[in-house]
Amino acid sequence: MKTIVIIQARTGSTRLPNKVLLDLEGKTVIQRVYERTCSIKAIDEIIIATTTLHQDDTLAELCKRIGISVYRGSEDDVLDRYYQVSKLYRADAIVRITSDCPLIDPREVEKVIDKFKKGRFDYVSNTHPPMLPDGLDASIGTFTAYEKSWQEAKLKSEREHVTQYIRKHPEIFKISSVTYKVDYSHHRWTIDKQEDYEFISRIYEKLGEKNLYGYLKDVLAILEENPDLKRLNSRYERDEGLRKSIREDKKVTLNKDFSKSSFLLERAKKSIPAAASTYSKSYRYFCEGAAPAFLEKGLGSRVWDIDGNEYIDYVLALGPVIVGYNDERVNKAIIEQMNKGISFSLATEMEIILAEKLIEIIPCAEMVKFVKNGSDATTAAIRLARAFTKKDIILCCGYHGWHDWYIGTTQNNLGVPQCVKKLTIPFLYNDIKKLETLFSDHKNKVAAVIMEPITLELPTPGYLEKVKEITHKNGALLIFDEVVTGFRLSLAGGQGYFGVVPDMAAFGKAMGNGMAISALVGRGDILTLIEKGAFVSTTFGGETLAIAAALKTIEILENESPFEKFTSLGTILLKEMKRIVSNLDLKNHVELIGPPYHFAIKFKDAGELTTFDLLSVFQQEAIGQGVLMFPAHNFTLAHTEEDIRTTLEAYTRAFKLVKHAIEINSVDGILKGGKFSPIFIRGRSR
Numbered sequence: 308m309k310t311i312v313i314i315q316a317r318t319g320s321t322r323l324p325n326k327v328l329l330d331l332e333g334k335t336v337i338q339r340v341y342e343r344t345c346s347i348k349a350i351d352e353i354i355i356a357t358t359t360l361h362q363d364d365t366l367a368e369l370c371k372r373i374g375i376s377v378y379r380g381s382e383d384d385v386l387d388r389y390y391q392v393s394k395l396y397r398a399d400a401i402v403r404i405t406s407d408c409p410l411i412d413p414r415e416v417e418k419v420i421d422k423f424k425k426g427r428f429d430y431v432s433n434t435h436p437p438m439l440p441d442g443l444d445a446s447i448g449t450f451t452a453y454e455k456s457w458q459e460a461k462l463k464s465e466r467e468h469v470t471q472y473i474r475k476h477p478e479i480f481k482i483s484s485v486t487y488k489v490d491y492s493h494h495r496w497t498i499d500k501q502e503d504y505e506f507i508s509r510i511y512e513k514l515g516e517k518n519l520y521g522y523l524k525d526v527l528a529i530l531e532e533n534p535d536l537k538r539l540n541s542r543y544e545r546d547e548g549l550r551k552s553i554r555e556d557k558k559v560t561l562n563k564d565f566s567k568s569s570f571l572l573e574r575a576k577k578s579i580p581a582a583a584s585t586y587s588k589s590y591r592y593f594c595e596g597a598a599p600a601f602l603e604k605g606l607g608s609r610v611w612d613i614d615g616n617e618y619i620d621y622v623l624a625l626g627p628v629i630v631g632y633n634d635e636r637v638n639k640a641i642i643e644q645m646n647k648g649i650s651f652s653l654a655t656e657m658e659i660i661l662a663e664k665l666i667e668i669i670p671c672a673e674m675v676k677f678v679k680n681g682s683d684a685t686t687a688a689i690r691l692a693r694a695f696t697k698k699d700i701i702l703c704c705g706y707h708g709w710h711d712w713y714i715g716t717t718q719n720n721l722g723v724p725q726c727v728k729k730l731t732i733p734f735l736y737n738d739i740k741k742l743e744t745l746f747s748d749h750k751n752k753v754a755a756v757i758m759e760p761i762t763l764e765l766p767t768p769g770y771l772e773k774v775k776e777i778t779h780k781n782g783a784l785l786i787f788d789e790v791v792t793g794f795r796l797s798l799a800g801g802q803g804y805f806g807v808v809p810d811m812a813a814f815g816k817a818m819g820n821g822m823a824i825s826a827l828v829g830r831g832d833i834l835t836l837i838e839k840g841a842f843v844s845t846t847f848g849g850e851t852l853a854i855a856a857a858l859k860t861i862e863i864l865e866n867e868s869p870f871e872k873f874t875s876l877g878t879i880l881l882k883e884m885k886r887i888v889s890n891l892d893l894k895n896h897v898e899l900i901g902p903p904y905h906f907a908i909k910f911k912d913a914g915e916l917t918t919f920d921l922l923s924v925f926q927q928e929a930i931g932q933g934v935l936m937f938p939a940h941n942f943t944l945a946h947t948e949e950d951i952r953t954t955l956e957a958y959t960r961a962f963k964l965v966k967h968a969i970e971i972n973s974v975d976g977i978l979k980g981g982k983f984s985p986i987f988i989r990g991r992s993r
């Protein structure tokens with residue numbers, strides 16, 4: 308049996324150009340991979356398979372100069388490269404190794420070859436499931452298996468990721484994998500990003516003389532001694548390239564399968580009003596039938612729906628997910644606390660630590676009361692303001708939750724008593740005159756002004772200062788609703804960013820990276836009323852998992868400048884979206900509003916089409932392309948520039964479809980499911 312090793316290599320990596328030519332202790336990455344491959348026993352030839360592109364000339368010349376056989380073939384059809392080389396060399400079995408893995412361990416590759424030969428398999432790998440560090444991947448397949456997949460594989464991912472077709476067809480091929488007792492798959496020892504290169508360089512430095520024979524156990528020993536090294540590149544996920552390629556497949560076949568979602572939706576409609584516990588997570592907000600109705604899991608910036616479709620998520624549970632989904636650090640904090648208990652019969656020290664932390668970071672916070680939702684915190688603030696000022700009228704601006712005192716001002720006010728409705732009066736953002744009029748219409752009756760410090764509109768210069776001045780002049784209290792702005796605009800929300808300090812503030816959403824926790828913070832002389840008859844208390848106020856999550860989340864946010872990151876990602880996304888809108892001549896129909904860290908897309912009615920028709924077209928296409936979106940966009944620390952690039956590809960298609968709908972003045976034949984039909988329209992007050 309003639310066994311050859313094919314090492315695929317190219318210099319045109321988009322993520323890290325020329326990576327195979329980078330230096331590792333005096334030799335290029337490709338040389339290091341080649342040297343290690345040479346010490347694999349029982350192989351007959353090693354061939355580097357690169358592309359015919361001009362940019363790969365240097366690589367090909369380098370290989371020739373040092374006596375390595377090179378084959379040059381298709382750029383994208385890597386499977387074809389493998390097939391052509393195998394035919395040329397009359398190989399019976401082909402070992403596949405990639406050139407970005409300079410820590411490839413010859414002994415581990417031999418295990419794969421051994422198993423293949425002993426079991427007379429068509430294909431054996433060590434990645435099914437992956438147990439070794441990413442970067443020690445190897446597989447071997449028969450020429451017949453390669454030939455069959457070369458003939459049959461159609462999808463882009465199957466042509467680019469050579470063995471995909473074989474792996475997907477266990478009914479055709481006899482497949483096996485080398486398995487391990489210990490799972491090392493969370494290690495990342497491959498070079499795909501700059502940080503990976505830094506990591507591998509450091510490992511090579513430490514391997515020193517051993518570098519040719521620095522095997523799995525040697526590298527593990529180095530990491531044991533230098534645990535910090537792992538952090539260099541640990542935020543990247545395995546198989547990113549494969550996942551990207553699978554997303555590209557979907558562009559051709561599109562129409563994701565939402566069958567499980569649709570089935571569950573019918574069930575949910577019978578037991579849960581609007582089929583979801585939160586309005587904005589209901590099917591009414593996500594093109595029923597042409598979008599997922601249920602999500603199953605998340606990781607970083609991504610979520611997976613119940614049918615297994617993957618998305619980059621900008622909804623982020625309506626704002627709470629700020630570090631990223633399923634973040635290891637936050638998870639660990641929660642699990643550690645869970646092992647001690649969840650809710651207790653007395654308060655815990657953690658409550659004090661978190662309260663002190665909020666007092667340290669939030670200017671208006673002298674005391675803190677923990678509750679569970681944004682609505683709890685805003686409602687507590689209103690009660691305290693009334694108790695403190697002995698007045699009843701509330702002036703509000705923005706959205707403040709589902710309780711009577713606020714929701715009575717909106718169109719969704721069924722069930723709110725008339726006498727309660729009269730007590731809260733909305734005013735428009737940036738309209739100082741109206742606020743002054745309201746104060747003079749209700750002289751000496753206003754307990755508080757509650758407002759979001761910033762909405763999708765930026766404050767005009769001096770606006771917030773003026774609001775504070777008028778409010779205090781009239782003997783009322785100023786409350787900032789920082790449920791959205793908290794931890795995102797700055798750790799301390801709008802008051803931290805604009806330097807206008809209110810009397811009280813409500814924080815929630817992003818505080819615990821998705822755990823249910825919120826806080827009323829404010830002046831001590833006001834909050835002490837909580838123990839003097841102003842009732843604010845709830846069973847789960849001090850529930851410890853949420854507090855553990857909040858402590859860890861805030862610690863991470865303090866170290867990682869979230870606002871700068873979100874602004875930078877949002878700025879790139881917005882700038883490019885504006886360019887697309889302008890190129891497609893859609894300026895009259897699309898508005899991109901709000902600050903980059905939290906901007907929104909707004910469609911304007913066009914001909915027969917309403918804003919929601921156009922939003923539905925856009926959203927359906929974005930979702931079809933793997934982007935879960937809502938008009939308002941949020942970010943996490945886990946979102947990357949590559950996510951933004953993928954999003955822009957999806958949004959380009961989505962905007963093109965919107966343009967098409969406008970041109971034909973119809974969504975017939977375009978919308979494949981339901982329309983975005985909100986139950987509650989934020990900001991539309993009576």
Ligand code: PMP
Nearest residue numbers: 680681682706707708788790791
């Ligand atoms: N205030 C603002 C500004 C909000 O956006 C929200 C929720 N969207 C709330 C208060 C209410 O928070 P919750 O839904 O957690 O009760």
